[in-house]
Amino acid sequence: MDLIANHISHRFGALDVLDDVSFTVGAGEVVAIVGPSGCGKSTLLSILGGLLRPSAGVAELRGAPPPGSLNPLTFVFQDFALLPWATVEENVEFPLLHSGLGTAERLGVVDDALKRTGLSDFRATYPKQLSGGMRQRVGIARALAVRPAILLMDEPLSALDSQTRELLMEDFVRLLADGAMSAVYVTHNLEEAVRLADRIVVLSRRPGRVREVVTIPMTRGERGDVNARGQLLALQNQLWSLIRTEAIDAEREVQHA
Ligand SMILES: Nc1ncnc2c1ncn2[C@@H]1O[C@H](COP(=O)(O)OP(=O)(O)OP(=O)(O)O)[C@@H](O)[C@H]1O
16 A cells, blocks of 8 residues: 655645655655654644645555555554553553454454564553553554554654664564555654665755655665664765754754744
8 A cells, every 4th residue: 555645735824834745655665754843744744644634735545455454544653642541452452442343353453463562461561660662662552453554653762762762673673574564754863764764755944845865775674784884874974964954944943933
């Protein structure tokens, strides 16, 4: 299933946020969106996920969802967005409650999502008893439970310390390895972008326009190798040189706002 951003523009009142943004996320592909603060990355993700109607253009899905998919698109948020009064298992089951699945099938799906995220031993635990990294794993398990074609991720690792971030990046690489799911990955972190994405859409300062699309010429597996570090760093520098000047301007603008 492909996700297509087709000439998307958006304004909030008098504020022009996105200007004629187009790209395609093919089946099994991971596309990162980077750009200066406030350039419209989260707004674009909301439009792609159908939470927000763009002022112009359209976000389209093409092709059939994977078998058994309950929802072709699902979000993973920076703040995890878990239900604090519910256990890990109940949090993961939550999006399935009105899915029409029978209890046995529902619990099977939950088991599978918990297994894939290494949470099987924590099913009866409450979010407040878990570390940030484990909470985000619950957020990911809940997203997987609807068997999505495409994960929409908004800074999913930014609330975590660097070691936990590294471990979760490895989790993402594993989860995405079979090419069954695609992802759109919004991040400020260029290291995450070059480690995880197949292509990186670089947006300009607000109103965000597609400035460049950078393709990463290595498989995700190859990027885990120590010998790939130099090449990844060079790609990160290439991205930073594309957004540096505008990031400084955007920062000044935020400080004076
Ligand atoms: N609901 C809204 N109403 C009005 N303005 C909004 C709304 N949501 C976002 N904005 C404004 O739109 C602009 C783009 O916001 P958005 O959060 O999409 O940018 P971003 O690139 O994700 O930002 P950051 O990098 O800081 O996370 C900002 O100036 C923001 O203040």
